[in-house]
Amino acid sequence: MNQQIDDATLVERFPYVKIDHDSKHLYRGWLNKQLLINKCDDCGKFHHPPKPICPSCWSSSLTPTEVSGRGTVHLAMFLRQGPAAPDVDYNISPHPVTTIELEEQQGLRFTSTVINCPLEDIKIGIPVELTWIERFGAPFPVFKRASIKEAS
Protein backbone atom coordinates (compact mmCIF):
# COMPACT_ATOMS: atom_id res chain seq x y z
CA MET A 1 0.00 0.00 0.00
CA ASN A 2 1.11 3.54 -0.74
CA GLN A 3 -0.52 4.94 2.40
CA GLN A 4 2.74 4.64 4.31
CA ILE A 5 5.07 6.50 1.96
CA ASP A 6 6.78 9.42 3.61
CA ASP A 7 6.03 13.07 2.83
CA ALA A 8 9.22 13.58 0.84
CA THR A 9 8.42 10.66 -1.47
CA LEU A 10 4.84 11.88 -1.85
CA VAL A 11 6.05 15.30 -2.98
CA GLU A 12 8.43 13.66 -5.47
CA ARG A 13 5.61 11.62 -6.97
CA PHE A 14 3.59 14.77 -7.79
CA PRO A 15 6.05 17.38 -9.03
CA TYR A 16 3.25 19.41 -10.61
CA VAL A 17 1.34 20.29 -7.42
CA LYS A 18 2.18 22.13 -4.25
CA ILE A 19 1.31 19.55 -1.61
CA ASP A 20 0.97 20.61 2.03
CA HIS A 21 -0.33 19.11 5.26
CA ASP A 22 -3.88 20.01 4.27
CA SER A 23 -3.77 18.31 0.88
CA LYS A 24 -1.39 15.36 1.47
CA HIS A 25 -4.29 12.91 2.04
CA LEU A 26 -5.81 13.77 -1.34
CA TYR A 27 -2.60 12.87 -3.17
CA ARG A 28 -1.85 9.80 -1.05
CA GLY A 29 -5.28 8.65 -2.15
CA TRP A 30 -4.39 9.11 -5.80
CA LEU A 31 -1.50 6.68 -5.40
CA ASN A 32 -4.11 4.09 -4.37
CA LYS A 33 -6.46 5.24 -7.15
CA GLN A 34 -8.89 6.57 -4.60
CA LEU A 35 -10.49 10.01 -4.85
CA LEU A 36 -10.61 11.11 -1.21
CA ILE A 37 -12.60 14.26 -0.49
CA ASN A 38 -12.55 15.86 2.96
CA LYS A 39 -15.74 15.12 4.92
CA CYS A 40 -16.53 16.69 8.27
CA ASP A 41 -16.99 14.16 11.09
CA ASP A 42 -19.27 16.59 12.95
CA CYS A 43 -21.63 18.13 10.40
CA GLY A 44 -21.17 15.62 7.60
CA LYS A 45 -20.44 18.18 4.88
CA PHE A 46 -17.83 17.62 2.19
CA HIS A 47 -15.51 20.37 1.01
CA HIS A 48 -12.91 20.72 -1.72
CA PRO A 49 -10.12 21.70 -2.23
CA PRO A 50 -8.92 20.34 1.12
CA LYS A 51 -8.85 22.82 4.00
CA PRO A 52 -7.56 22.37 7.58
CA ILE A 53 -11.04 22.82 9.09
CA CYS A 54 -14.61 22.37 7.96
CA PRO A 55 -15.62 25.73 6.42
CA SER A 56 -19.22 25.15 7.56
CA CYS A 57 -18.84 24.31 11.28
CA TRP A 58 -15.09 24.87 11.99
CA SER A 59 -14.57 21.33 13.16
CA SER A 60 -11.02 20.11 12.64
CA SER A 61 -12.20 16.53 12.74
CA LEU A 62 -12.14 15.70 9.04
CA THR A 63 -11.95 12.38 7.25
CA PRO A 64 -10.68 12.14 3.67
CA THR A 65 -13.54 10.04 2.33
CA GLU A 66 -13.64 8.06 -0.88
CA VAL A 67 -16.38 9.37 -3.16
CA SER A 68 -18.28 7.36 -5.74
CA GLY A 69 -16.66 9.20 -8.63
CA ARG A 70 -20.03 9.73 -10.26
CA GLY A 71 -21.13 13.20 -11.24
CA THR A 72 -22.10 15.55 -14.03
CA VAL A 73 -20.13 18.00 -16.10
CA HIS A 74 -20.74 21.47 -14.62
CA LEU A 75 -18.16 23.55 -16.55
CA ALA A 76 -16.44 22.59 -19.79
CA MET A 77 -13.69 24.28 -21.78
CA PHE A 78 -11.32 23.11 -24.45
CA LEU A 79 -7.72 24.27 -24.27
CA ARG A 80 -5.95 24.96 -27.59
CA GLN A 81 -2.79 25.87 -25.72
CA GLY A 82 -1.70 25.66 -22.13
CA PRO A 83 0.41 23.73 -19.65
CA ALA A 84 2.13 20.63 -20.95
CA ALA A 85 1.39 17.02 -20.02
CA PRO A 86 2.75 13.86 -21.69
CA ASP A 87 -0.75 12.69 -22.68
CA VAL A 88 -1.83 16.09 -24.06
CA ASP A 89 -0.92 17.29 -27.56
CA TYR A 90 -2.56 20.57 -28.42
CA ASN A 91 -1.47 20.12 -32.05
CA ILE A 92 -3.66 17.05 -32.43
CA SER A 93 -6.80 18.14 -30.60
CA PRO A 94 -8.07 20.72 -28.12
CA HIS A 95 -7.81 19.35 -24.59
CA PRO A 96 -11.03 19.25 -22.56
CA VAL A 97 -10.84 20.60 -19.02
CA THR A 98 -14.01 19.92 -17.11
CA THR A 99 -15.32 20.70 -13.67
CA ILE A 100 -17.40 17.80 -12.40
CA GLU A 101 -20.17 18.25 -9.86
CA LEU A 102 -19.86 15.16 -7.65
CA GLU A 103 -23.05 13.33 -6.73
CA GLU A 104 -22.30 13.40 -2.98
CA GLN A 105 -23.20 17.05 -2.44
CA GLN A 106 -24.58 19.99 -4.40
CA GLY A 107 -21.77 22.39 -5.34
CA LEU A 108 -19.01 19.90 -4.51
CA ARG A 109 -16.79 19.91 -7.58
CA PHE A 110 -13.58 18.44 -8.89
CA THR A 111 -11.73 19.72 -11.94
CA SER A 112 -10.09 17.28 -14.34
CA THR A 113 -10.66 16.06 -17.90
CA VAL A 114 -12.96 13.66 -19.73
CA ILE A 115 -11.22 10.94 -21.74
CA ASN A 116 -12.30 8.61 -24.53
CA CYS A 117 -15.19 10.83 -25.55
CA PRO A 118 -15.68 12.86 -28.76
CA LEU A 119 -15.20 16.54 -27.92
CA GLU A 120 -18.63 17.46 -29.26
CA ASP A 121 -20.21 15.07 -26.76
CA ILE A 122 -18.50 16.65 -23.76
CA LYS A 123 -21.28 18.99 -22.75
CA ILE A 124 -22.47 20.56 -19.54
CA GLY A 125 -24.90 18.19 -17.83
CA ILE A 126 -23.63 14.86 -19.14
CA PRO A 127 -23.10 12.11 -16.55
CA VAL A 128 -19.52 10.99 -16.00
CA GLU A 129 -17.63 8.60 -13.77
CA LEU A 130 -14.14 8.48 -12.35
CA THR A 131 -11.33 6.56 -13.96
CA TRP A 132 -7.53 6.82 -13.75
CA ILE A 133 -4.67 7.50 -16.12
CA GLU A 134 -0.91 7.62 -15.55
CA ARG A 135 0.58 11.14 -15.42
CA PHE A 136 4.32 11.56 -14.88
CA GLY A 137 4.44 8.01 -13.50
CA ALA A 138 1.68 8.41 -10.94
CA PRO A 139 -2.10 7.84 -11.08
CA PHE A 140 -4.17 10.88 -12.10
CA PRO A 141 -7.96 11.02 -11.68
CA VAL A 142 -9.96 11.69 -14.85
CA PHE A 143 -13.52 11.04 -15.93
CA LYS A 144 -15.23 9.09 -18.68
CA ARG A 145 -18.74 9.33 -19.96
CA ALA A 146 -21.07 7.23 -17.82
CA SER A 147 -23.75 5.03 -19.30
CA ILE A 148 -27.29 6.20 -18.56
CA LYS A 149 -27.77 3.29 -16.16
CA GLU A 150 -24.62 4.04 -14.23
CA ALA A 151 -25.53 7.69 -13.90
CA SER A 152 -28.93 7.10 -12.36
Next chain:
Amino acid sequence: MRNPIRDEVAIVGLGSTGFSRDAGDKSCKALACEASIAAIQDAGISREDINGIVASNEPGGVSPNQMAATLGISDVTHFSSPTAVALFSLVDAVNAIFSGSCDTILMYFTYQRLPWNSRSAASDPFRRYSNLGTVVPVPETPNPSAAYTAWASRYIHEYDIAREDFGRVALNMRANAARNPLAAMTKPLTMDDYLNARMIRDPLCMLDMDIPVDGADAFILTTTEKAKKITDNPVVIHAATVGLVDKNDEDQLPDLSRHGQHVVVETLKAKSDVWLDDVDVFLPYDGFSIITLGWIENLGWCKPGQAGTFLKDHWDDKRGSAMINGRIPINPHGGSLSEGATRGSGHLREAVEQLRGSATEDRLVKDAKTALIGCGGFFFNSQGAILKRL
Protein backbone atom coordinates in the same frame (compact mmCIF):
# COMPACT_ATOMS: atom_id res chain seq x y z
CA MET B 1 -24.35 51.82 5.42
CA ARG B 2 -21.52 53.84 6.95
CA ASN B 3 -19.38 55.68 4.43
CA PRO B 4 -17.33 58.30 6.28
CA ILE B 5 -14.77 58.57 3.47
CA ARG B 6 -17.45 59.92 1.11
CA ASP B 7 -15.95 62.72 -1.02
CA GLU B 8 -13.15 63.25 1.53
CA VAL B 9 -10.22 62.06 -0.62
CA ALA B 10 -9.37 63.30 -4.11
CA ILE B 11 -7.22 62.32 -7.06
CA VAL B 12 -5.20 65.35 -8.11
CA GLY B 13 -2.56 63.96 -10.43
CA LEU B 14 -2.24 61.41 -13.24
CA GLY B 15 0.73 60.00 -15.09
CA SER B 16 0.97 57.21 -17.62
CA THR B 17 3.65 55.84 -19.90
CA GLY B 18 1.05 54.62 -22.33
CA PHE B 19 1.01 50.94 -23.24
CA SER B 20 2.70 48.83 -25.84
CA ARG B 21 3.54 45.22 -26.61
CA ASP B 22 7.17 46.03 -25.91
CA ALA B 23 8.66 48.94 -24.00
CA GLY B 24 12.13 47.99 -25.21
CA ASP B 25 14.94 48.39 -22.73
CA LYS B 26 12.88 50.18 -20.07
CA SER B 27 12.67 48.24 -16.82
CA CYS B 28 9.54 48.10 -14.70
CA LYS B 29 11.19 50.56 -12.36
CA ALA B 30 11.95 52.95 -15.22
CA LEU B 31 8.31 52.80 -16.35
CA ALA B 32 7.07 53.30 -12.77
CA CYS B 33 9.33 56.34 -12.35
CA GLU B 34 8.26 57.85 -15.66
CA ALA B 35 4.56 57.57 -14.74
CA SER B 36 5.12 58.70 -11.14
CA ILE B 37 7.12 61.81 -12.06
CA ALA B 38 4.46 62.70 -14.63
CA ALA B 39 1.75 62.33 -11.97
CA ILE B 40 3.64 64.46 -9.44
CA GLN B 41 4.17 67.18 -12.07
CA ASP B 42 0.56 66.91 -13.20
CA ALA B 43 -0.56 67.52 -9.61
CA GLY B 44 1.73 70.53 -9.39
CA ILE B 45 3.32 69.32 -6.15
CA SER B 46 6.86 68.35 -5.23
CA ARG B 47 8.18 65.07 -3.87
CA GLU B 48 8.51 66.66 -0.44
CA ASP B 49 4.70 66.84 -0.33
CA ILE B 50 4.37 63.06 -0.59
CA ASN B 51 4.36 61.03 2.63
CA GLY B 52 2.54 57.91 1.47
CA ILE B 53 3.40 55.35 -1.22
CA VAL B 54 0.96 52.69 -2.38
CA ALA B 55 2.20 50.12 -4.89
CA SER B 56 0.44 47.15 -6.41
CA ASN B 57 1.82 43.67 -5.96
CA GLU B 58 2.29 42.87 -9.65
CA PRO B 59 4.75 40.15 -10.67
CA GLY B 60 8.06 41.90 -11.30
CA GLY B 61 6.63 45.10 -9.82
CA VAL B 62 8.44 47.72 -7.80
CA SER B 63 8.19 47.78 -4.00
CA PRO B 64 7.30 51.08 -2.28
CA ASN B 65 10.65 51.21 -0.48
CA GLN B 66 12.45 50.86 -3.81
CA MET B 67 10.31 53.65 -5.26
CA ALA B 68 11.13 55.89 -2.30
CA ALA B 69 14.83 55.13 -2.82
CA THR B 70 14.62 55.74 -6.57
CA LEU B 71 12.50 58.90 -6.54
CA GLY B 72 14.14 60.32 -3.41
CA ILE B 73 10.93 60.45 -1.38
CA SER B 74 11.70 60.64 2.34
CA ASP B 75 9.80 60.69 5.62
CA VAL B 76 7.10 58.32 4.41
CA THR B 77 4.48 57.44 7.05
CA HIS B 78 2.34 54.99 5.07
CA PHE B 79 3.49 52.50 2.47
CA SER B 80 1.93 49.29 1.27
CA SER B 81 1.79 46.91 -1.64
CA PRO B 82 -1.77 45.61 -1.93
CA THR B 83 -2.73 42.60 -4.00
CA ALA B 84 -2.80 43.30 -7.72
CA VAL B 85 -5.96 44.71 -9.37
CA ALA B 86 -6.24 48.44 -9.00
CA LEU B 87 -8.97 49.19 -6.50
CA PHE B 88 -7.30 47.20 -3.72
CA SER B 89 -4.69 49.95 -3.88
CA LEU B 90 -7.27 52.72 -4.21
CA VAL B 91 -9.21 51.54 -1.15
CA ASP B 92 -5.97 51.33 0.85
CA ALA B 93 -4.87 54.80 -0.26
CA VAL B 94 -8.24 56.39 0.54
CA ASN B 95 -8.34 54.75 3.97
CA ALA B 96 -4.77 55.78 4.75
CA ILE B 97 -5.42 59.43 3.89
CA PHE B 98 -8.81 59.60 5.58
CA SER B 99 -7.49 58.03 8.77
CA GLY B 100 -4.48 60.36 8.90
CA SER B 101 -1.80 57.73 8.30
CA CYS B 102 -0.50 60.15 5.70
CA ASP B 103 -1.68 63.18 3.73
CA THR B 104 -0.59 62.79 0.13
CA ILE B 105 0.01 59.49 -1.63
CA LEU B 106 1.83 58.39 -4.74
CA MET B 107 0.00 55.30 -6.00
CA TYR B 108 1.48 53.47 -8.98
CA PHE B 109 0.99 50.36 -11.06
CA THR B 110 3.48 48.69 -13.36
CA TYR B 111 2.79 46.02 -15.92
CA GLN B 112 5.12 43.91 -17.95
CA ARG B 113 4.65 40.99 -20.26
CA LEU B 114 5.75 37.82 -18.53
CA PRO B 115 7.18 34.55 -19.77
CA TRP B 116 3.85 32.75 -19.25
CA ASN B 117 1.77 35.17 -21.32
CA SER B 118 4.19 36.45 -23.94
CA ARG B 119 6.54 34.52 -26.20
CA SER B 120 8.90 37.46 -26.60
CA ALA B 121 9.01 37.95 -22.83
CA ALA B 122 9.90 34.26 -22.43
CA SER B 123 13.03 34.82 -24.50
CA ASP B 124 14.04 37.95 -22.57
CA PRO B 125 16.82 36.95 -20.14
CA PHE B 126 15.90 39.79 -17.79
CA ARG B 127 12.40 38.39 -17.33
CA ARG B 128 13.38 34.83 -16.47
CA TYR B 129 13.14 35.57 -12.76
CA SER B 130 9.43 36.28 -13.09
CA ASN B 131 8.41 32.67 -13.68
CA LEU B 132 5.41 31.65 -11.64
CA GLY B 133 7.36 29.29 -9.42
CA THR B 134 9.03 25.92 -9.48
CA VAL B 135 5.79 23.95 -9.72
CA VAL B 136 4.63 23.58 -13.31
CA PRO B 137 0.89 22.90 -13.31
CA VAL B 138 -0.98 20.38 -15.42
CA PRO B 139 -3.69 21.51 -17.89
CA GLU B 140 -6.51 20.53 -15.51
CA THR B 141 -5.47 22.91 -12.74
CA PRO B 142 -8.24 25.41 -12.03
CA ASN B 143 -6.72 28.86 -11.96
CA PRO B 144 -8.28 32.28 -12.36
CA SER B 145 -7.39 32.84 -16.00
CA ALA B 146 -8.76 29.48 -17.17
CA ALA B 147 -11.68 29.63 -14.74
CA TYR B 148 -13.22 32.62 -16.54
CA THR B 149 -13.41 30.51 -19.65
CA ALA B 150 -14.91 27.63 -17.68
CA TRP B 151 -17.61 29.88 -16.24
CA ALA B 152 -18.20 31.39 -19.68
CA SER B 153 -19.21 27.86 -20.72
CA ARG B 154 -21.75 27.81 -17.90
CA TYR B 155 -23.07 31.26 -18.83
CA ILE B 156 -23.57 30.13 -22.42
CA HIS B 157 -25.24 26.93 -21.23
CA GLU B 158 -27.66 28.66 -18.85
CA TYR B 159 -28.68 31.58 -21.07
CA ASP B 160 -28.10 30.28 -24.60
CA ILE B 161 -25.61 33.06 -25.37
CA ALA B 162 -24.26 33.64 -28.89
CA ARG B 163 -20.57 34.27 -29.57
CA GLU B 164 -21.56 37.67 -30.98
CA ASP B 165 -22.58 38.72 -27.46
CA PHE B 166 -18.96 38.28 -26.34
CA GLY B 167 -17.76 39.79 -29.60
CA ARG B 168 -19.53 43.08 -28.93
CA VAL B 169 -17.42 43.54 -25.80
CA ALA B 170 -14.24 43.16 -27.86
CA LEU B 171 -15.51 45.45 -30.64
CA ASN B 172 -16.58 48.12 -28.16
CA MET B 173 -13.12 48.25 -26.57
CA ARG B 174 -11.22 48.28 -29.84
CA ALA B 175 -13.26 51.09 -31.39
CA ASN B 176 -12.84 53.16 -28.23
CA ALA B 177 -9.09 52.47 -27.99
CA ALA B 178 -8.64 54.14 -31.38
CA ARG B 179 -9.51 57.43 -29.64
CA ASN B 180 -6.97 56.90 -26.84
CA PRO B 181 -3.35 57.86 -27.57
CA LEU B 182 -2.13 55.61 -24.71
CA ALA B 183 -3.67 52.43 -26.16
CA ALA B 184 -1.66 49.46 -27.43
CA MET B 185 -4.24 48.04 -29.86
CA THR B 186 -6.02 50.43 -32.20
CA LYS B 187 -6.42 48.48 -35.44
CA PRO B 188 -10.14 48.40 -36.31
CA LEU B 189 -11.96 45.16 -35.57
CA THR B 190 -15.07 43.68 -37.21
CA MET B 191 -17.42 40.99 -35.96
CA ASP B 192 -16.00 38.70 -38.63
CA ASP B 193 -12.53 39.32 -37.20
CA TYR B 194 -13.86 38.32 -33.81
CA LEU B 195 -15.62 35.19 -35.02
CA ASN B 196 -12.51 34.09 -36.94
CA ALA B 197 -9.98 34.93 -34.24
CA ARG B 198 -7.78 32.17 -32.87
CA MET B 199 -9.50 30.13 -30.20
CA ILE B 200 -7.39 29.87 -27.04
CA ARG B 201 -9.70 28.00 -24.70
CA ASP B 202 -13.11 27.33 -26.23
CA PRO B 203 -15.56 28.98 -25.78
CA LEU B 204 -13.23 32.00 -25.58
CA CYS B 205 -10.85 33.27 -28.22
CA MET B 206 -7.83 35.56 -28.25
CA LEU B 207 -10.01 38.66 -28.48
CA ASP B 208 -11.91 37.74 -25.30
CA MET B 209 -8.68 38.05 -23.29
CA ASP B 210 -6.82 41.20 -22.35
CA ILE B 211 -3.61 42.04 -24.04
CA PRO B 212 -0.30 41.72 -22.13
CA VAL B 213 1.59 45.01 -22.27
CA ASP B 214 4.48 46.94 -20.82
CA GLY B 215 3.68 50.22 -19.12
CA ALA B 216 2.80 52.05 -15.93
CA ASP B 217 0.14 54.30 -14.43
CA ALA B 218 0.49 56.61 -11.46
CA PHE B 219 -1.87 58.70 -9.36
CA ILE B 220 -1.56 61.38 -6.70
CA LEU B 221 -4.19 61.34 -3.95
CA THR B 222 -4.71 63.77 -1.10
CA THR B 223 -7.42 65.13 1.15
CA THR B 224 -10.24 66.90 -0.65
CA GLU B 225 -9.52 69.91 1.52
CA LYS B 226 -5.97 70.13 0.21
CA ALA B 227 -7.06 69.21 -3.31
CA LYS B 228 -9.23 72.31 -3.51
CA LYS B 229 -6.18 74.45 -2.82
CA ILE B 230 -3.95 72.91 -5.47
CA THR B 231 -6.32 72.24 -8.36
CA ASP B 232 -9.49 73.62 -9.89
CA ASN B 233 -10.79 70.20 -10.84
CA PRO B 234 -10.38 67.65 -8.05
CA VAL B 235 -12.02 64.29 -8.60
CA VAL B 236 -13.25 62.72 -5.38
CA ILE B 237 -13.81 59.14 -4.36
CA HIS B 238 -17.48 59.05 -3.46
CA ALA B 239 -17.52 55.37 -2.52
CA ALA B 240 -15.17 52.45 -3.00
CA THR B 241 -15.29 48.84 -1.91
CA VAL B 242 -14.06 45.34 -2.55
CA GLY B 243 -16.22 42.22 -2.33
CA LEU B 244 -15.74 38.56 -1.47
CA VAL B 245 -17.91 35.51 -0.80
CA ASP B 246 -16.88 32.37 1.06
CA LYS B 247 -16.88 29.75 -1.69
CA ASN B 248 -14.39 31.60 -3.91
CA ASP B 249 -12.17 28.68 -5.01
CA GLU B 250 -12.61 29.08 -8.75
CA ASP B 251 -14.36 25.79 -9.47
CA GLN B 252 -16.39 25.81 -6.22
CA LEU B 253 -18.20 29.13 -6.86
CA PRO B 254 -21.85 28.17 -6.27
CA ASP B 255 -23.09 29.93 -9.39
CA LEU B 256 -23.01 33.15 -11.40
CA SER B 257 -25.85 34.74 -9.46
CA ARG B 258 -23.92 35.54 -6.29
CA HIS B 259 -20.20 36.16 -6.08
CA GLY B 260 -17.79 38.98 -5.28
CA GLN B 261 -19.32 41.34 -7.84
CA HIS B 262 -22.70 41.09 -6.11
CA VAL B 263 -21.17 42.02 -2.75
CA VAL B 264 -19.54 45.02 -4.43
CA VAL B 265 -22.78 46.13 -6.08
CA GLU B 266 -24.86 45.86 -2.91
CA THR B 267 -22.22 47.73 -0.89
CA LEU B 268 -21.55 50.45 -3.44
CA LYS B 269 -25.27 51.08 -3.89
CA ALA B 270 -25.81 51.35 -0.14
CA LYS B 271 -22.86 53.72 0.30
CA SER B 272 -23.61 56.06 -2.61
CA ASP B 273 -25.91 59.01 -3.11
CA VAL B 274 -25.92 58.29 -6.83
CA TRP B 275 -26.63 55.25 -8.95
CA LEU B 276 -27.04 54.17 -12.58
CA ASP B 277 -29.29 57.07 -13.64
CA ASP B 278 -26.60 59.51 -12.51
CA VAL B 279 -23.68 57.78 -14.20
CA ASP B 280 -21.95 59.61 -17.08
CA VAL B 281 -19.12 57.16 -17.73
CA PHE B 282 -19.18 53.41 -17.11
CA LEU B 283 -15.90 51.53 -16.66
CA PRO B 284 -16.38 47.77 -16.29
CA TYR B 285 -13.35 45.48 -16.04
CA ASP B 286 -12.58 43.49 -19.15
CA GLY B 287 -9.66 41.22 -18.36
CA PHE B 288 -11.96 38.66 -19.96
CA SER B 289 -15.08 39.58 -21.94
CA ILE B 290 -17.22 37.43 -19.65
CA ILE B 291 -16.30 39.71 -16.73
CA THR B 292 -17.66 42.76 -18.57
CA LEU B 293 -20.92 40.97 -19.35
CA GLY B 294 -21.07 40.07 -15.65
CA TRP B 295 -20.64 43.68 -14.52
CA ILE B 296 -23.29 44.96 -16.94
CA GLU B 297 -25.79 42.47 -15.54
CA ASN B 298 -24.81 42.49 -11.90
CA LEU B 299 -24.82 46.28 -11.62
CA GLY B 300 -28.40 46.17 -12.88
CA TRP B 301 -28.10 47.73 -16.33
CA CYS B 302 -30.05 44.68 -17.56
CA LYS B 303 -31.21 41.24 -16.45
CA PRO B 304 -28.93 38.19 -16.09
CA GLY B 305 -28.13 36.70 -19.48
CA GLN B 306 -29.09 39.93 -21.29
CA ALA B 307 -25.79 41.85 -21.41
CA GLY B 308 -25.06 40.95 -25.04
CA THR B 309 -28.53 42.06 -26.08
CA PHE B 310 -28.08 45.19 -23.97
CA LEU B 311 -24.90 46.08 -25.87
CA LYS B 312 -26.67 45.46 -29.17
CA ASP B 313 -29.67 47.60 -28.18
CA HIS B 314 -27.42 50.48 -27.10
CA TRP B 315 -24.94 50.19 -29.98
CA ASP B 316 -23.88 53.38 -31.72
CA ASP B 317 -22.94 52.43 -35.29
CA LYS B 318 -21.20 55.72 -35.93
CA ARG B 319 -18.85 55.26 -32.96
CA GLY B 320 -18.53 51.52 -33.46
CA SER B 321 -19.18 51.03 -29.75
CA ALA B 322 -21.99 51.12 -27.22
CA MET B 323 -23.50 54.33 -25.82
CA ILE B 324 -25.92 53.48 -23.04
CA ASN B 325 -29.10 55.50 -23.54
CA GLY B 326 -27.23 57.36 -26.26
CA ARG B 327 -24.94 59.13 -23.78
CA ILE B 328 -22.90 56.79 -21.53
CA PRO B 329 -19.80 55.21 -23.09
CA ILE B 330 -18.39 51.91 -21.80
CA ASN B 331 -14.61 52.08 -21.28
CA PRO B 332 -14.02 55.03 -23.62
CA HIS B 333 -10.25 54.40 -23.24
CA GLY B 334 -10.51 50.93 -24.73
CA GLY B 335 -10.27 48.87 -21.56
CA SER B 336 -7.86 46.06 -20.82
CA LEU B 337 -8.86 44.30 -24.03
CA SER B 338 -7.46 47.07 -26.24
CA GLU B 339 -5.71 49.79 -24.27
CA GLY B 340 -3.75 47.04 -22.55
CA ALA B 341 -3.99 44.71 -19.58
CA THR B 342 -3.72 47.30 -16.83
CA ARG B 343 -5.71 45.32 -14.28
CA GLY B 344 -7.94 48.29 -13.63
CA SER B 345 -5.58 51.24 -13.34
CA GLY B 346 -6.56 52.21 -16.89
CA HIS B 347 -10.22 52.23 -15.86
CA LEU B 348 -9.43 54.39 -12.83
CA ARG B 349 -7.28 56.76 -14.89
CA GLU B 350 -10.02 57.10 -17.49
CA ALA B 351 -12.60 57.89 -14.81
CA VAL B 352 -10.41 60.81 -13.70
CA GLU B 353 -9.62 61.95 -17.26
CA GLN B 354 -13.33 62.09 -18.07
CA LEU B 355 -14.43 63.78 -14.84
CA ARG B 356 -11.78 66.50 -14.96
CA GLY B 357 -12.22 66.93 -18.69
CA SER B 358 -8.69 66.02 -19.77
CA ALA B 359 -9.59 63.08 -22.05
CA THR B 360 -9.04 63.68 -25.75
CA GLU B 361 -11.86 65.66 -27.37
CA ASP B 362 -13.06 62.75 -29.53
CA ARG B 363 -13.79 60.54 -26.53
CA LEU B 364 -14.62 63.17 -23.90
CA VAL B 365 -18.03 62.97 -22.26
CA LYS B 366 -19.09 66.59 -21.98
CA ASP B 367 -19.54 67.82 -18.43
CA ALA B 368 -19.27 64.35 -16.89
CA LYS B 369 -19.94 64.41 -13.13
CA THR B 370 -20.08 60.75 -12.12
CA ALA B 371 -18.06 57.71 -13.12
CA LEU B 372 -18.85 54.12 -12.12
CA ILE B 373 -16.05 51.55 -12.04
CA GLY B 374 -16.76 47.83 -11.74
CA CYS B 375 -13.31 46.36 -11.31
CA GLY B 376 -12.00 42.81 -11.10
CA GLY B 377 -13.67 39.50 -11.71
CA PHE B 378 -15.80 36.93 -9.92
CA PHE B 379 -13.56 35.09 -7.47
CA PHE B 380 -11.23 37.09 -5.27
CA ASN B 381 -10.67 40.51 -6.78
CA SER B 382 -14.13 42.05 -7.22
CA GLN B 383 -14.10 45.79 -6.52
CA GLY B 384 -16.02 48.91 -7.34
CA ALA B 385 -15.87 52.67 -7.01
CA ILE B 386 -17.89 55.74 -7.77
CA LEU B 387 -15.88 58.87 -8.53
CA LYS B 388 -17.35 62.36 -8.78
CA ARG B 389 -16.27 65.75 -9.95
CA LEU B 390 -16.64 68.22 -7.11
